[in-house]
Amino acid sequence: MAQWSIGVAVVAEPYSVPPRPNWMGDWDGSVAVVGSTTAHSPPLSLRDKGTGYVAVEWGGITIYGVYFSPNRSLNDFEVFLTNLETSIRRLASGHVLVLGDFNAKSIAWGSPRTDARGEAVEEWAASVGLCLLNRGSTNTCVRQQGGSIVDLSFATPVLAARVRNWCVLEEVETLSDHLYIRFELSRTQDSSRGHVARRLSRFPRWAVARLNRDLLEEAAIIHSWLSPQAPTEEVDVGAGRFRDAITHVCDAAMPRVRGRRPPRKEVYWWSQELADLRAACTRARRSYTRSRRRHRGDGEEDRLHEEYRRARKTLKLAISRAKEEKRQEMLEGLNRDPWGRPYRAVRQKLRASGPPLTETLQPSFLREVVEGLFPQRAEHTPPSMASLAGDDGEHGEDNVPPVRESEVGAAVLRIRSKNTAPGPDGVPARVLALALNHMADRLGEVFDASLASGRFPECWKSGKLVLLTKPGRPADSVAAYRPIVLLDEAGKLFERVLSARIVRHLCEVGPDLSDAQFGFRAGRSTVDAVLRLRAVTEEAVSCGGVLLAVSLDIANAFNSLPFSCIREALHYHGVPKYLRRLVADYLEERTVVYEDREGNLRCRPMSCGVPQGSVLGPLLWNIGYDWALRADFPPGLGVICYADDTLVTARGANFQEAARLATRGVSLVVGRIEALGLRVALDKTEALLFHGPRRGPPPGASIVVNSVLVPVRAQMKYLGLILDGRWLFDEHFRQLAPKLVGAASALGRLLPNMGGPSVATRRLYTGVVRSMALYGAPVWAAALTAQNRVRLWRPQRVMAVRAIRGYRTVSTEVACALAGTPPWDLEAEVLAEVYRRVADFRAESGFRPPPEDVREWREAARRATMARWSFRLETPRAGFAAVEALQPVIAEWAGRQHGTLSFRLTQVLSGHGCFGKYLHTVARRELSPACHHCDCSEDSAQHTLAVCPAWAAQRRALTAVIGVDLSLPAVVRSMAGSDSCFTAVATFCEVVISRKEAAERAREDDLHSDPIRRRRTGRRRPAYHSLMPP
Missing domain, CATH: 3.30.70 (Alpha-Beta Plaits)
Structure with missing residues (x-):
């Protein structure tokens, strides 16, 4: 799809249908429709689905993806066609595409003969009024036994007239028996979206990643010297001069973004080596298919097929290696940027590339959306709000306090670390904050002039419109879009100054806002x-x-x-007259601007x-x-x-x-x-x-x-x-639990047992799911039932297992104890207790408590939680040996500042790993729990740690550091108290367990080994596919 800029594709028999917004599958996952996220393509919206078919809306076209198994009966096939016909008639769309694998043959689409299924499909297409798009007699499915034409394309007559270049791509390797089918749809005037040519945006943008701070400071200093503001300069002129100056500073410090980046033509793991292997595979396939047509049945055909099979296998292995290498690079990069592209991808927060919605919507519909979101209305007469502070309050018209340096500094501090989208001037917030180290006086002069004149600069009243889609709403309704107006950061700084003054007046003078x-x-x-x-x-x-x-x-x-209600309310609250006058001007003549599909700059006034x-x-x-x-x-x-x-x-x-x-x-x-x-x-x-x-x-x-x-x-x-x-919150936790498990499972894809991000990143991701789970904890903590506690334990266990790099069979108690994270139901009580004390302090004093007091309350609540957790661990439900070792020192273990758990260290501490007892009783991969390295009848973690003579040399090095007591409680106690002891135990586990793993792999690869030990990679292929990054 990336190579040919495909907008939408139908996939039959995918490995899996990932839970992404651009994938729509049928009920049993046998067929899916995939939308592009990189091309200028409309989003998919699900219209209908059943067994063997799925219908989506895409740019005004209803697309059906279809698959029916060849192993099912003719009666089932006829029922399937009836259901498909019912769905098409129910949706009653004038533009319908039906694409997929029908596993039916007919001379109508090039097959040598017509079978019963082919006759049924012909009758079905005629009754629905669909036209066949297939051209020629090229096989769409090619196997060594022969080829067939079973992949069909149908369209309504109006849409069929727009189809161009329908073809079967014989020269392209698919790594499947089926070949790609590709065609084009010509555009018409009533298309809801169209291709947007790459052009320069009317709104400037800079490549912030290439910012040169030294050049920025130099340019800011020069502009602060060259053009000081005249004392009598108009507010609009002064604001415009500042905008020009900051634009020049940005030009000096970083390059502009010239147009939009074209869509990628290849996936992220592609390389020239893979391209060469794919070309070789294509040549081998071409030679084989030509040989079949010319010399069917001789030995040459078998030789060419074997060459093609080897070439395809080589390509598959190379692709798998490339994906794995890129995945490892991606995971290693999480330590540098834990919130980067991999995180956003698995959390489905990765914004699809392409132009803004305003540049893709059909102009008439875009106008309807904007008019609905920003209605025009006549002047409204507000209700009478009797003023409690007189006409001017304490501040007369001439009493206009100038903007203090501390006010500007406080406003700049709020934007210094922000990474929000810029306004129409394109100046990023953090770039403006750096420039104001030298240009703050110039901006302060604009603020003072605006306050004195009661006029808000015109250039700061215009905002750039960005439309966001609301999930679950039909794309052709105004209610499906939410507007965001992006304003210049300089103007927002001034708004912060004004907002702080108004809030200060409401709190100190009043009347304040309603307590409700x-x-x-x-x-x-x-x-x-x-x-x-x-x-x-x-x-x-x-x-x-x-x-x-x-x-x-x-x-x-x-x-x-x-606006009239706002002005009347400001008067009621006794806001100083200079602020009322300035806010009134701030509201007048506001506009939102946006680019449409033709590149025209549109403007919508706000009334x-x-x-x-x-x-x-x-x-x-x-x-x-x-x-x-x-x-x-x-x-x-x-x-x-x-x-x-x-x-x-x-x-x-x-x-x-x-x-x-x-x-x-x-x-x-x-x-x-x-x-x-x-x-x-x-x-x-x-x-x-x-x-x-x-x-x-x-x-x-x-x-x-x-x-x-x-x-x-x-x-x-x-x-x-x-x-x-x-x-009781039963329904709240019932709906929350699947979301938490989904988030934990998604983040778990970034946290493999071997390699991957550090323990700090793993704790950070655990905190993400924890914050989702504990939202509103002060409300529900006291009413948490046993059933809802269990609902919290499952996602916590998923994240704890990922944090400790453990086997998925590790129990909740052991995983949480090793990770040092108390159960979330206990942490909810900590949040509730701290919240209660903060609320009591504010109720008594009227102020927020000092941070050091809050910190002390939090530590006290956490100590109480650790005591309760320790008491709970005295009666574990599973993992008795590990819990017994961790429970006496759980506070020290959770609070230690040294040592990180590795995959092999966790195996020894949890007892779940490369041990005969575990492989026999839990994994069911060994005939008995006996040790393969000595004659002991049970190979457990404790046996490996303290008894097995095969590891005597490694054990002597270990006891030289931690002592002769190698019971698990003694080992854990020494690890919690000393960095050197922790390192010694970790080293022992790395050496010993790696050798035990090598011996286990040898037994798995042994052709004479018992079948129970043999690897079962085929079953795991779909699971491995789901782990691949998007």
Whole structure:
């Protein structure tokens, strides 16, 4: 696909269908459709799938991938065709392609004869109205026994007229019996996407990886000297001059990116050696196929087939070696950059190359999307918000404090390490931060001039539009796209200064924002919001009542808030007049710009909303939306809000009373939201009843909100947690567990037992899965049930086994103990305890506690956790010998700063490895547990470590360092306390186990050995294929 820039391909009988967005498979994995991630190709969206077929949407075309086994009956084949026909008619698309291996023969597509399956396919294609695309009589499947034409291509008549150059690629080696089939589709005017020619972008970009810091500093110093700002210079002129200066600095320090990089024509592991081997294999195949046509049945044909078979085998082995070498290079690079391309690939966070969405969408549809996301509206009359601080507050029009150096420094500190996408000027944040070491005065002068004049620079009001797709939404709907507006970093620095001043006024002068608002506020988080809900819930339930929570969804919230509501809210909160005037100008004449498919620069004015991607935007949303939260609610009614996620709570003695109050309260809140010019998507409203034992809602319970029936459900997703009426979190962990296991398994692909990244990277990746698992821990830690603990143990065990380089059969207790990671249910209690103490401190003092206090609380909680973990390890469920050795010194072992576990060291400590006992009882690869190196009847890890005479020399070197006591508890105790002892044990294990492994491989390769010992590589081929990097 890379070599020929193929947009989409159908693969029959793949080894596996990887869980990637560009792969779509049928129910049993017998056929898949693969979309390109490098060419300018539309994404795949699944339309339908069944047994033997899968249908996807690709650029306005419905593509069916098909495979039917030749070993199944004709009756099954006819049922399969009926199901396929039903699917095609149900989707009713005017543009349909059906591609795949039907294993049917007919003279209609070049076969010498027609079989029953061929007749069935001909009748099926005629009934559906499909045209055959196959041309000629070239075999699509070639074996030594003969060839056949079984791979077929069909299309609807309109689409068939656009097919060009359909052909079977006889001259290309596929390493399969089947040959490649390739064809082209001509483009038409109604294509939803098209090829985008490589051209220079209208937005400048620089190659930051080639940044020369010395040249940057020199250029910044020169520009700070040459063009100081005039005292009376206009704000727009000053900002424009600064933009030109920083552009020149970037040009001096790093090269520009000239156009987009063309798509790769080869995979990452390809080389000239492989190209030569592939050419030789192709020549051998060509010679063989020509010989069959000319001299069928003589010895020459057998000789040429054997040459072709050897050439193909050589190519396969070379490809396998190349893949493995590149994989090893990739894994070794993780120590330098653990968050690089391999990590993003396995976590499916690797962005496909190609142009932005705005440059690939059809122009009319793009216009529809942009107009829907950025609506134009007439001036909205906001609700009256009585000012509590007078017209000007304490600050009159002339009292404009200049921007202090500390304010700019604090803003620059926030962007110094950021790697965010730049705005229309293309200047990266960290490059700007370096340049401001010498140009900060010039930028500060622009800030002061803007504050004094009350005008926000025009060049900083324009943002570059980036569209992101929402998963699970149809690609032809506006709701499938989310906008991000990229702004110039210099303008965002100024926004940080303004935001800090507004927040300081709200906190110190006021009136402050509603206490019900938790979003975009320092010291508040989603956990605070959920705990507030839990507190009011427990208060109601403890008194024998119930609490009904109703979640409201605001449609396109951030892009729809009227500017007039923001201005009125700023006046209500008594924000100084100079800031109100500047924010008012900041909101006016804002635009978003983007390039379309033809390369035209389009501009869309913003008449409402706050920019998603700005610094001021979230704060202005909170201020403008605050009025909706300050209603005079009746007793028992409350509201909790995180940004635009608004939750209305109604308390009652029973469900009926709570439902009546909720209906009244939700109508009140919805009315206030609509008064702000926003719209509530009532069809997305959810309701959940919190209750005590035997106080649940009646069957089919619901409430009515503005004539819309809202059912009361058993669960509700709120701020990343799935809540239920009893705060048990069973559904939350049931849905979370597969995600954790999937993430752990994906990261495990980067952590092989032999080689690979260091222990620091392994712990880092363990922390990734741990952070996913422990999100919201202060909310659910106290209610964690035994079943949910088990759900946490499985992903933790996967990561712990990868961290210690152990066998997958190592138990959870042993793996966690060797890795030094306490069970996550205990770590959740640590987070909950620290959170509680921080919250208590803030409630008493009104300030955040000092970092050293938080550190002390965390250490105290961790010591208590280690004590509880040690107590739990006194009664292990498996791995008794290893746990017995680790339990007395678990705190010292987990806290040691020396020694790293290796694959062979872990075998000895865990007992799972190259030992007769393990190979007989667990791996089932030995007839008996006897030792092959002495006459002992049981070869265990302890036997290898302390008894077996074959390793006496290595054992003497070991005892000279750690002492004569070689019991596992004594060995572990010495390793935990001394680096030299740890090194001595690791050296012993490396030498001894490597020799035992060599002896085991010799027994496996012995042709006279018992079959139970023989390697079973064929079964592992699909598993090995799944380990290959994408």
